[in-house]
Amino acid sequence: MGSVGAGALQVLVYGAFVALVGWLSSAPSYTPVDPSLALLRVSFSHAGERVEPCRRYTPEEIAAMAPNMRRPLDCARERVPLRVQVAVDGVVMLDRVLPPSGLAGDGASTVYARLAVAPGRHRVTARLRDTRRAEGFDHEDDLQVELSAGDSRLLEFRAQAGGFRVL
Amino acid sequence: MEEAAATALPRAGAARRALRSLFDRVEAVLDAAFGPHANPLHQLGALGWFCYWIVAVSGIYLYVFFDTGVTEAYASVERITHDQWFAGGVMRSLHRYASDALVVVVLLHLVREWALDRMRGPRWFAWVTGVVLLWLIFAAGISGYWVVWDRLAQYVALATSEWLDALGLFGQPIAHNFVHESTLSGRFFTLMSFIHIAVPLVLLFGMWVHIQRHSRPGVNPPRRLALGALAALLVLSFAKPALSQAPADLARVPGPVGLDWFYLAPLPLQDHYGGLAVWIATGAVTILMVLAPWLPPQRRQPVAEVHLDECNGCARCATDCPYGAIVMQPRSDGRPFAQEAVVSPELCVSCGICVGACPTATPFSRRRALVAGVELPELTMAALRTRCQAAAAALEGDARVLAFGCRHGAALAPLSGDGVAVLELPCAGMLPPPFLDLMIMRGHVDGVFLTGCAEGACRDRLGIRWTRERIDRERDPYLRERVPRERLCLYFGGRHRGAGTARALAAFRARLVAAARSRPATAAAGAAGAEREAVGRG
Numbered sequence: 001m002g003s004v005g006a007g008a009l010q011v012l013v014y015g016a017f018v019a020l021v022g023w024l025s026s027a028p029s030y031t032p033v034d035p036s037l038a039l040l041r042v043s044f045s046h047a048g049e050r051v052e053p054c055r056r057y058t059p060e061e062i063a064a065m066a067p068n069m070r071r072p073l074d075c076a077r078e079r080v081p082l083r084v085q086v087a088v089d090g091v092v093m094l095d096r097v098l099p100p101s102g103l104a105g106d107g108a109s110t111v112y113a114r115l116a117v118a119p120g121r122h123r124v125t126a127r128l129r130d131t132r133r134a135e136g137f138d139h140e141d142d143l144q145v146e147l148s149a150g151d152s153r154l155l156e157f158r159a160q161a162g163g164f165r166v167l
Numbered sequence: 168m169e170e171a172a173a174t175a176l177p178r179a180g181a182a183r184r185a186l187r188s189l190f191d192r193v194e195a196v197l198d199a200a201f202g203p204h205a206n207p208l209h210q211l212g213a214l215g216w217f218c219y220w221i222v223a224v225s226g227i228y229l230y231v232f233f234d235t236g237v238t239e240a241y242a243s244v245e246r247i248t249h250d251q252w253f254a255g256g257v258m259r260s261l262h263r264y265a266s267d268a269l270v271v272v273v274l275l276h277l278v279r280e281w282a283l284d285r286m287r288g289p290r291w292f293a294w295v296t297g298v299v300l301l302w303l304i305f306a307a308g309i310s311g312y313w314v315v316w317d318r319l320a321q322y323v324a325l326a327t328s329e330w331l332d333a334l335g336l337f338g339q340p341i342a343h344n345f346v347h348e349s350t351l352s353g354r355f356f357t358l359m360s361f362i363h364i365a366v367p368l369v370l371l372f373g374m375w376v377h378i379q380r381h382s383r384p385g386v387n388p389p390r391r392l393a394l395g396a397l398a399a400l401l402v403l404s405f406a407k408p409a410l411s412q413a414p415a416d417l418a419r420v421p422g423p424v425g426l427d428w429f430y431l432a433p434l435p436l437q438d439h440y441g442g443l444a445v446w447i448a449t450g451a452v453t454i455l456m457v458l459a460p461w462l463p464p465q466r467r468q469p470v471a472e473v474h475l476d477e478c479n480g481c482a483r484c485a486t487d488c489p490y491g492a493i494v495m496q497p498r499s500d501g502r503p504f505a506q507e508a509v510v511s512p513e514l515c516v517s518c519g520i521c522v523g524a525c526p527t528a529t530p531f532s533r534r535r536a537l538v539a540g541v542e543l544p545e546l547t548m549a550a551l552r553t554r555c556q557a558a559a560a561a562l563e564g565d566a567r568v569l570a571f572g573c574r575h576g577a578a579l580a581p582l583s584g585d586g587v588a589v590l591e592l593p594c595a596g597m598l599p600p601p602f603l604d605l606m607i608m609r610g611h612v613d614g615v616f617l618t619g620c621a622e623g624a625c626r627d628r629l630g631i632r633w634t635r636e637r638i639d640r641e642r643d644p645y646l647r648e649r650v651p652r653e654r655l656c657l658y659f660g661g662r663h664r665g666a667g668t669a670r671a672l673a674a675f676r677a678r679l680v681a682a683a684r685s686r687p688a689t690a691a692a693g694a695a696g697a698e699r700e701a702v703g704r705g
Contacts (some may be wrong), residue, residue: 004693010201013207014399021267022407023399026425030435032322033420041346045339102336112332112340113314167347 012040014164017167031114040124040166042094044156047108048130052076077106082131084093084111085137087153088122125165128157139163179462182380183303184281191663194621203623206390211276212378213388214396218272219374221265223367230364233314235356237348238434240316241414248410260404262428266308268400270429272299273304281459288467288492289380291460296377298456303370308430310363314356319424321345321415326434333442343489346419380514381530382491383629406447468593469544470515473499473508475499477527478540480506483643484521487596489628493541495522508541518627519543523637526644528599530555543593551590555602559611565683566676567612573600573619575626576666582672587616593660595619596630600637600646607654614654614679618668621661631659653682 002024014045046103054075057163062070079100086094093115122145141164145153190208197206207214231319232255234243247255254624277297280286286294312323321700328341344350378384388396413423427437437445455462471492484492485508492514495506508521521541522528528539530552537549579589592598595617606612617634625631630647636642638655656675662668 006202009196010395011198013197014395014562016267017271018264018403021264021271021429022403023408024428025263025267026427027668028426029423032326032435032438033422035422039420043340043350044345045230045343088659110339110343112329112342112346121344123363150419150422152346152418154350160497167349 001046005109026080035106036119036149037116038119038149038153039150040086040088040117040145040147040153040155042084042111042113042115042126042155045108045110046082046128046130046157046159047133048080048082048100050075051078051080051105077104079106079109080130080132082109082111083127083137084157085111087113087125087127088115088117090123090125093117117147119147119151121146123154124166126155126157141165171467182396183282183284186278188663190279190282191621191661194624194661195664198622201392203621205389206623207272207392207396208275208279209623210388210392211272211279211383213385214272214392215269215276215397216266216374216386216592217370217388218394221368221397222262222269223371225262225265226364226367228258229255229262233360236353237316237351237356237362239353240314240356241411244315244411244447246318248408256408257401257404258644260407260409261400262311263409264400264403266311267427267429268396269304270308273301277301277456283626287461287465288460289492290517293377294460295457296373300370300373300377302453303373305430307363307366308427310359310366312427313359313433314363315411316356316414316415318415319411319426320423321417322421322424323431323434324451325421325444326437330434330437330442330445333437333446333511336669345417351417354498379406380490381628383705389627392676393472410549412420426598468517470512470517471510471519471541471543473510473541474538475502475507475540478504478507480504480508481526482508482509483524483526483539484504487524487629489518489630492516504601510541516627517543517545518594518630519592520594520627520630520633523597523599523650524549524644525599528644529601530599530605531601539599543597546593546597546697548599551602552605554590555606558612559606562586562588562612565613566679568616568672568676568679569606569616570618570672571595571611572617573626573630576619576621576664577660577668578620581665582616582669586676587672588612589591594625594627594630596625596627597635598634600644603638603655604647604650607650613683614656614675616672616675617655617657617659618671619659621664622659624661625659654679 007059010021052072052075056072062072081100082098084094084096084098085092085116094113096111096113098109098111099105100109124143124145126141126143128139129137131138143164143166145166147153155164156167157164179704194206194208197208201207203209229247232247234240244259248259249256275485280294309323309327313320313327324345325342328345331337332340332342342343344352344355380605386391407422415421433445433449436448480498482495482497492507492511494511496505496509498504500507522543525539525541528548530537530548537552539548542548557571559567562569566586568587569590570579570582570587571592573583573595574591574593579591583589598617603615606615620626620631622631634641635657637644638646638657640648656671658668658671660671
């Protein structure tokens with residue numbers, strides 16, 4: 001192959017390479033969520049009640065402890081799993097049992113979920129059980145949400161703020 | 168399970184052969200364009216290093232002007248891109264495109280090494296560390312997309328954190344940080360910037376480890392190729408500058424995003440199949456890749472052995488070994504030499520290049536049995552001399568040629584025939600130049616033909632280079648001046664260029680015939696007589 005032919009082939013190879021790099025670096029485009037829908041993201045972290053209720057030490061037990069280790073309550077570490085339920089316009093879209101985190105099961109339970117919802121006004125009913133009870137829920141909130149296509153809203157639970165809220 | 172494995176392995180073998188054939192054919196075309204030594208497919212590892220340095224230099228420049236913060240990050244990247252498009256903008260584009268090019272060359276490098284089966288034996292180390300580097304490259308690239316904080320970054324941040332959260336290792340989902348403006352902290356960008364710097368530094372360290380078992384590793388591509396690649400990336404940077412997408416808005420879902428598929432391809436997969444499924448798939452592929460050097464297990468050739476009685480501690484074997492498998496240590500046998508060669512069995516691939524470098528591997532020696540200072544048990548120098556002489560003795564005609572080939576080049580059997588005998592070596596670099604001297608100057612043959620892997624693509628990295636340099640009298644052990652260069656022919660065409668090898672051999676023999684006829688008849692007869700006499704002695 002002559003030098004001109006070799007040079008032309010080199011240009012072709014470099015051209016094909018950068019064309020591949022240039023194209024795949026930003027195309028084809030990808031649509032992660034159907035643009036005609038809105039997203040309700042359920043995301044929060046909350047610690048459930050302890051599995052065993054704390055017991056108050058007797059004065060004799062406290063006296064038997066080393067002075068720097070004395071404490072009034074004897075608490076087992078493990079916490080109950082949470083149960084969270086989210087219904088949109090009466091249709092349950094999320095119903096999960098959330099185990100506590102940590103090897104000893106003594107950490108907070110967490111949830112993260114994406115719920116695709118049609119645009120419009122919706123009644124979101126969120127329920128949470130965080131105690132030792134076997135049935136029912138300890139928290140329940142009815143929230144009115146106005147969603148447009150492409151909206152992304154956060155549904156979270158904050159006990160200090162009074163329960164569920166949509167941001 | 169066993170049945171599935173039994174069918175999968177032959178399929179892998181067929182796929183490997185097909186890929187190797189494909190590489191050989193494409194490399195032949197690129198040889199014609201770039202020359203064998205600047206062939207991009209022969210320089211994939213070095214090109215990976217080159218891309219890394221472009222990314223590092225451009226990244227340092229960008230970091231000078233980059234601000235961390237929820238709003239500051241995007242604004243600073245926009246300023247870099249538009250206010251100084253001629254510098255920062257180009258640097259940003261180079262940063263992105265060189266990162267993408269890095270993925271391309273690294274993946275090609277990996278596939279080619281697998282196709283050429285160059286990850287077995289001691290090469291497992293480079294292979295396995297290379298697999299780890301893949302993860303680091305992807306981690307470095309993905310973290311880079313976070314810091315821009317545009318719509319793409321928003322998607323990448325959420326999808327990557329959802330993917331990480333699928334592991335269930337984190338107390339609170341990382342994705343929680345990106346669900347609302349109130350959950351997003353400016354400090355997170357500081358952390359991401361740190362990760363985007365720290366991971367490439369770890370990657371650099373990993374790249375250094377990756378080449379530790381190679382002597383003379385190819386970390387710099389030939390200047391012509393480097394300049395060509397840089398120019399191509401610059402042209403791309405000007406023609407299609409890397410731009411941000413719309414600023415991130417956590418109150419909106421990130422609509423269609425222009426994805427960098429080189430780095431972000433796993434994210435759509437996790438959107439569709441779930442994070443855990445993608446972890447299982449990528450984990451399984453990684454484990455399979457890590458195990459590839461042992462699938463299927465193969466028996467290793469016996470490694471090189473040092474014969475201290477013959478070793479004079481010259482260190483040529485240690486210098487020439489492509490894998491650093493020979494080290495020089497203080498003499499242990501009391502002989503009056505400072506050092507002795509010691510083979511590390513775990514590093515030796517039994518290529519025999521050390522034997523080719525040994526000055527004691529001379530077949531002229533008649534004082535006792537031929538034993539070189541370093542030998543391959545599968546083919547000793549004494550056995551090679553015997554085979555050479557036996558093969559040559561059967562040749563007739565006026566263009567008797569002994570063809571040496573490596574076991575990884577074109578098949579040798581089709582070359583043998585009237586006037587041509589063939590001998591296979593583990594690597595062309597195993598042949599000590601004195602053997603050429605013996606075969607030609609003692610009249611065993613009229614010429615010697617050397618063939619093997621494709622030029623620039625020696626399976627044992629340096630075999631062809633050392634062979635050429637020894638024959639061209641540029642490297643010890645030199646071919647003696649008295650051996651006429653025209654009676655030697657070197658043609659390194661590779662496995663799939665058998666026809667070209669046969670043509671080169673035929674042309675070489677034609678030249679030998681012409682040269683013999685052009686010599687004065689009396690001189691030729693006298694020389695032939697003397698040579699025949701020498702054959703009897705040899």
